[in-house]
Amino acid sequence: MTTVMPEGDAIRKAVKWISNQKQEHPDLELRDIVNRAILKFDLSPKDAEFLFKFYKEGGKLEDIT
Numbered sequence: 001m002t003t004v005m006p007e008g009d010a011i012r013k014a015v016k017w018i019s020n021q022k023q024e025h026p027d028l029e030l031r032d033i034v035n036r037a038i039l040k041f042d043l044s045p046k047d048a049e050f051l052f053k054f055y056k057e058g059g060k061l062e063d064i065t
Contacts, residue, residue: 014041014051019060030055 014037021033034055038048 008047010041010043011047011050014038014043014047015054015059017041018051018055 017040018030018033018037021028021036022030025033031052034048034051037043037051043051
C-alpha cells in the first residue's frame with residue numbers, strides 16, 4: 001500500500017474502530033461506518049479523505065500496525 005498514514009492518535013483509533021465495526025456489522029456499508037468514525041473521532045477533512053482513500057484501496061488494520 002502506498003498511502004501514507006497521517007500523524008495522530010485519532011486517525012489510528014478510527015482505523016481500529018472501523019475494522020472492528022466491519023467485523024461486528026458486515027451488513028453495514030463501509031461508507032456509513034467511515035462517516036460515523038469521522039464524527040466519533042472528530043477527524044479533520046484531510047483525515048476523512050485519507051480514510052476514504054485508505055479503504056477504497058483495500059486498506060486493512062494490519063497496514064497501519
